[in-house]
Amino acid sequence: MKEQSFYTTLIHKKLTAALSPEERQKLDNWLSESPSNQQIADEIKAVWEASNAYFAQSKPDVASGLARLRGNILRENAVNTPPPPTISKPKPILRYLSRVAAVAALAAGLFFVWNATSDEVASSDIVMTNIDEQTDIMLDDGTLVFINDDSQMEKLSDFNSTERKVSLKGEAFFEVAKDPSRPFSVVTPNLEIEVLGTAFNVYAPTKGAGLEEIVVDHGKVKVTNLDNNKTFTLEKGDRLTYDLNSKLVSLSKDIQQNAQSWRTGKLFFNDTPLSDVIFTLEKHFDIDIECKDKKALNCSFTATAFEDAKVEVVMATLETALGLKLSHNKGSKNYKFTEANCN
Amino acid sequence: MTNPHSHTDEDLIALLQTDSDKAIDLIFRQYYKICHLSAIRIVKDEHIAEDLVQEVFLELWKKRGRHVINTALKAYLRRSVVNRSLNYIRDLKIKFDEEDKIPNTSSSEEGALKGLETEELEAKIHHAINGLPERCRVVFTLSRFEDMSYQQIADELNISIKTVENQISKALKILRVAVNPYLK
Numbered sequence: 001m002k003e004q005s006f007y008t009t010l011i012h013k014k015l016t017a018a019l020s021p022e023e024r025q026k027l028d029n030w031l032s033e034s035p036s037n038q039q040i041a042d043e044i045k046a047v048w049e050a051s052n053a054y055f056a057q058s059k060p061d062v063a064s065g066l067a068r069l070r071g072n073i074l075r076e077n078a079v080n081t082p083p084p085p086t087i088s089k090p091k092p093i094l095r096y097l098s099r100v101a102a103v104a105a106l107a108a109g110l111f112f113v114w115n116a117t118s119d120e121v122a123s124s125d126i127v128m129t130n131i132d133e134q135t136d137i138m139l140d141d142g143t144l145v146f147i148n149d150d151s152q153m154e155k156l157s158d159f160n161s162t163e164r165k166v167s168l169k170g171e172a173f174f175e176v177a178k179d180p181s182r183p184f185s186v187v188t189p190n191l192e193i194e195v196l197g198t199a200f201n202v203y204a205p206t207k208g209a210g211l212e213e214i215v216v217d218h219g220k221v222k223v224t225n226l227d228n229n230k231t232f233t234l235e236k237g238d239r240l241t242y243d244l245n246s247k248l249v250s251l252s253k254d255i256q257q258n259a260q261s262w263r264t265g266k267l268f269f270n271d272t273p274l275s276d277v278i279f280t281l282e283k284h285f286d287i288d289i290e291c292k293d294k295k296a297l298n299c300s301f302t303a304t305a306f307e308d309a310k311v312e313v314v315m316a317t318l319e320t321a322l323g324l325k326l327s328h329n330k331g332s333k334n335y336k337f338t339e340a341n342c343n
Numbered sequence: 344m345t346n347p348h349s350h351t352d353e354d355l356i357a358l359l360q361t362d363s364d365k366a367i368d369l370i371f372r373q374y375y376k377i378c379h380l381s382a383i384r385i386v387k388d389e390h391i392a393e394d395l396v397q398e399v400f401l402e403l404w405k406k407r408g409r410h411v412i413n414t415a416l417k418a419y420l421r422r423s424v425v426n427r428s429l430n431y432i433r434d435l436k437i438k439f440d441e442e443d444k445i446p447n448t449s450s451s452e453e454g455a456l457k458g459l460e461t462e463e464l465e466a467k468i469h470h471a472i473n474g475l476p477e478r479c480r481v482v483f484t485l486s487r488f489e490d491m492s493y494q495q496i497a498d499e500l501n502i503s504i505k506t507v508e509n510q511i512s513k514a515l516k517i518l519r520v521a522v523n524p525y526l527k
Binding site: 004005008009011012016018040043044046047048050051052053054055056057058059060062065066068069072073076178179180181183 | 364367368371372375376379380383384389392393394395396397398400401404405427430431434464465468469472473483484486487488490492493508509511512513515516518519522523526
């Protein structure tokens with residue numbers, strides 16, 4: 001076996017023209033020893049040649065690749081456009097801003113909150129939003145971040161170094177500029193999300209009990225539970241929640257696709273259990289919903305898309321659909337459900 | 344140059360400094376496929392290969408005018424692609440130092456299919472290479488497709504020359520066993 005490895009190496013050296021005269025002599029001797037040796041050599045040569053087929057069928061689309069490169073170059077130009085003198089406040093809410101519009105706006109030098117010069121110490125780079133204020137910003141690397149209200153994001157590393165790291169309290173949607181050489185990660189109080197692909201929503205509430213939630217829009221992320229360093233890989237449509245009370249992590253599919261409702265204004269329920277509906281509505285409207293009837297939490301709710309619906313409208317629909325009784329004082333953020341007739 | 348539409352590397356590098364957008368277009372059209380093939384042979388995933396190659400071309404565009412690329416453009420690009428691809432799989436924490444398990448290369452179930460056409464042989468060898476233990480596959484790929492010497496591979500992967508030799512002969516043995524029935 002050892003001997004054969006030795007001669008296989010010599011055969012390989014011959015194929016790659018790396019054989020020394022001395023080795024050539026050894027190989028020739030071995031080949032002439034027996035026809036089976038010669039056969040091994042012939043077979044290895046045939047395999048070597050046939051291996052040229054490896055991925056040879058792969059035909060990348062040059063046109064779309066080129067289009068993408070041009071886009072990347074545009075984005076690169078935008079990032080390198082010098083920032084305007086000083087902007088004291090983040091730009092106000094731009095709720096329906098599309099990706100393209102964001103890039104274009106930046107190219108025009110409209111908003112640039114963080115200093116892009118490389119000598120700057122990164123630790124001072126903090127973006128905070130007030131209640132009822134959303135913002136979006138482009139980081140030095142071209143990553144777009146849409147930040148929900150009452151949130152805080154801080155840059156933890158110099159983006160010109162080997163890693164890109166930010167911390168987040170509150171909620172934000174990240175569309176990460178691809179750069180495999182500099183991993184992008186987001187740290188919340190309990191989780192660390194490492195980006196392997198592109199876009200995802202992070203919900204790490206600043207107050208109250210509840211959940212931290214990560215939902216992947218597209219691409220792939222790796223999430224680490226900072227309690228015990230266990231890791232989870234999430235792909236498109238995957239949802240990970242961290243229960244702030246029980247400290248348990250659970251994985252599911254993001255069936256309702258409401259993770260970005262704060263950004264899009266759209267809510268959609270399709271056979272969604274009331275427990276999930278409550279989580280979504282609490283988060284979306286910043287309210288508290290109490291449901292004493294534990295059986296009712298399993299009732300499922302279906303409703304066509306709400307668009308910028310008022311909380312009263314959604315609640316009324318829910319009442320009718322599930323036969324719930326709602327108790328709520330006008331102006332209060334607290335809602336109470338009793339008596340479900342859905343079972 | 345046999346292809347009348349291809350440009351010499353000197354022309355392209357010069358153009359990169361005067362009309363970088365046009366130059367990058369031409370360079371991309373000329374070398375994208377070969378770069379993509381280099382990347383995919385290392386990372387095994389066409390989308391990741393696309394991403395990595397995008398990075399390499401963007402990097403070239405960023406360097407326009409500032410750096411004079413001395414080597415041939417094609418060699419430079421492939422080298423960049425290989426480096427990025429290797430970094431990528433390294434970041435995935437593929438354990439290069441762990442002894443991989445030998446995969447199941449049994450070809451008995453297909454033994455009846457002798458006298459295959461080329462396409463089937465190609466599929467077979469493709470499958471067999473893909474199934475090699477990861478470190479073995481990468482070492483083989485660098486030798487076979489990137490024309491890298493034992494020393495270069497050893498340096499690149501931070502392993503000994505002896506390990507490179509062992510991995511290549513291991514790859515050849517596995518592939519020979521897997522594909523042999525189809526070569527006659």
